[in-house]
Amino acid sequence: MATPIPPPNAASALPAASDDQQELFTALLDGSNQAILIHDRLEPLYANRRFARLLGFESPEEVIALGWLDDLIPIQRLVRAFVIWSRVLESGQAVSLTEVRGFSRQGVEFYVDIHTRPIQWQGRTVIFSSLYDVTARARVKRELEGNYLRYRQLAESAHDVFWDMSADGRLTQVEGGDDLGHAFSLCLGDRWIDHIPLEARDDATVTAIEAALAAGRAFRSETIPFDLGPLGRRLIEMNGVPVRDEAERLIGFRGTFRDETGAEQARREGELQRNLAALGRVSGGVAHEINNLLQPILTYSRLAADRATNNRDREAMQTILASARQARDIVRTVLEFARPRSLGGLATIPDPIEVIDREIRILAAQAPEIRLTVSHTPDSNRAIFGGPGELGQVVANLLKNAFEAMDGPGTVTVTTAAHADGKALELCIADTGPGMTETVRARVFEPFFTTKEFGKGTGLGLSIVYGVVRRWGGTIQCVSFPGSGTRFTLILPYVTALSPPEGEKPPA
Ligand code: ADP
Ligand code: MG
Numbered sequence: 001m002a003t004p005i006p007p008p009n010a011a012s013a014l015p016a017a018s019d020d021q022q023e024l025f026t027a028l029l030d031g032s033n034q035a036i037l038i039h040d041r042l043e044p045l046y047a048n049r050r051f052a053r054l055l056g057f058e059s060p061e062e063v064i065a066l067g068w069l070d071d072l073i074p075i076q077r078l079v080r081a082f083v084i085w086s087r088v089l090e091s092g093q094a095v096s097l098t099e100v101r102g103f104s105r106q107g108v109e110f111y112v113d114i115h116t117r118p119i120q121w122q123g124r125t126v127i128f129s130s131l132y133d134v135t136a137r138a139r140v141k142r143e144l145e146g147n148y149l150r151y152r153q154l155a156e157s158a159h160d161v162f163w164d165m166s167a168d169g170r171l172t173q174v175e176g177g178d179d180l181g182h183a184f185s186l187c188l189g190d191r192w193i194d195h196i197p198l199e200a201r202d203d204a205t206v207t208a209i210e211a212a213l214a215a216g217r218a219f220r221s222e223t224i225p226f227d228l229g230p231l232g233r234r235l236i237e238m239n240g241v242p243v244r245d246e247a248e249r250l251i252g253f254r255g256t257f258r259d260e261t262g263a264e265q266a267r268r269e270g271e272l273q274r275n276l277a278a279l280g281r282v283s284g285g286v287a288h289e290i291n292n293l294l295q296p297i298l299t300y301s302r303l304a305a306d307r308a309t310n311n312r313d314r315e316a317m318q319t320i321l322a323s324a325r326q327a328r329d330i331v332r333t334v335l336e337f338a339r340p341r342s343l344g345g346l347a348t349i350p351d352p353i354e355v356i357d358r359e360i361r362i363l364a365a366q367a368p369e370i371r372l373t374v375s376h377t378p379d380s381n382r383a384i385f386g387g388p389g390e391l392g393q394v395v396a397n398l399l400k401n402a403f404e405a406m407d408g409p410g411t412v413t414v415t416t417a418a419h420a421d422g423k424a425l426e427l428c429i430a431d432t433g434p435g436m437t438e439t440v441r442a443r444v445f446e447p448f449f450t451t452k453e454f455g456k457g458t459g460l461g462l463s464i465v466y467g468v469v470r471r472w473g474g475t476i477q478c479v480s481f482p483g484s485g486t487r488f489t490l491i492l493p494y495v496t497a498l499s500p501p502e503g504e505k506p507p508a
Helices: 019-031 049-054 060-065 075-091 135-157 178-185 204-215 261-307 311-338 352-366 388-406 461-471
Strands: 035-040 043-047 095-103 109-121 124-133 161-166 171-175 219-228 232-244 250-259 370-376 410-418 424-431 475-480 486-493
Touching (some): 035 049, 049 060, 075 095, 075 109, 075 124, 178 219, 204 219, 204 232, 232 261, 352 370
Antiparallel strands (some): 035 043, 109 124, 161 250, 219 232, 424 486, 475 486
């Protein structure tokens, strides 16, 4: 390969020297893997082939022929470049810049590390710039940064919390997830298991995670309860993978927390509704049959009581009659429960407080050792949907459960007030009993769910209460923790809250 020796008068000529020396310098500089430019600020004096190629020129001579470098440097950079070169020349010190972005004449983007130092050349101080092409490296880096940014943005847009944990199960980092992320950030440094309620620590889902952590395996959990300071108890889906160092040693775990509280509640609610509907169909049929059988019992026991010739017979008949009436009431409830009427056809209770108080008086007499405190906030005394008998039954069921749970002295507090939105009556029944575990609490409204011994509980009380309250357009909520009692809160819509359809409104 013949290296053209620049003519001595060409602008790209090297300093005057022997032809041998000149050929050697040209060969060295042209063979260099760096792009080299010798210049006096904006005036190009020498360029090697690599420099010419980097900037999209055919030959170094074309670069020199430009006369000025300002076409090669984006206008925004020009001033800065000028300042740097002046500093190099004045201070005599080298300056290095890394990953400077540039474009060739054809618009091809490149990245270079630039090393700039002053040299003596043809009797004056000029600048020797060597440019090392780092385009490939810079691209990979930018791609990585882009990916990182992408994941960050995904992380920020997701509702999940991204966590890191040490090998011994302590949270070392949490990110993302707004309120949930904030709540978890307050747990930093704690072991995750310390935020699982005591009674849930033996649950299969929790022990499965512990086993995966101990074995250094990835895991994907179903929802588990977490106690999260300001957010209280949440149902969290926890996923994680092991993190290892270069020597494949386990150094921790990384994964996500997802708040499934709402979804889980909706799922349970849906399941409950389906269960209740199924129960309704079955019990409706049974109740109908029993109702038919009860009619003659009621009729003839009343007749027999009237005709009894002695007190013993009369009392016996009256006992039968009373039991049959009670059975009829229960059957009626089941029938009501089985065939919900539409809201429009619902009965109303003009004075719910009176009904509640009456029920409390009846039940209080049965449990003298229990302290009952009752308080009504006056505004709550307005008509609600429902039948008075049903409301009595709802209150009776809740009070009975409270009495049975306490099994001895204790306090039951009944309060009524207008709900915060002013559109419903809020009825609270709270007891100082033993409370419930999360597992029990989650199932209380399920038909036939009972923790009581055979013959004592049917597990129907609360599912009937639930069905009745829902049919009135109301809601019922249960808050309970082991050792801190139980509180049922019922929101029962006022009749006035249901505005009549447009056009049917009475004139104001
Ligand atoms: P039952 O009373 O026949 O068992 P319920 O539907 O009335 O059926 O109640 C279901 C379960 O809910 C009860 O067995 C009990 O475990 C729990 N429960 C209900 N109310 C309370 C309460 N006030 N305190 C503690 N546990 C309660
Ligand atoms: Mg009960």
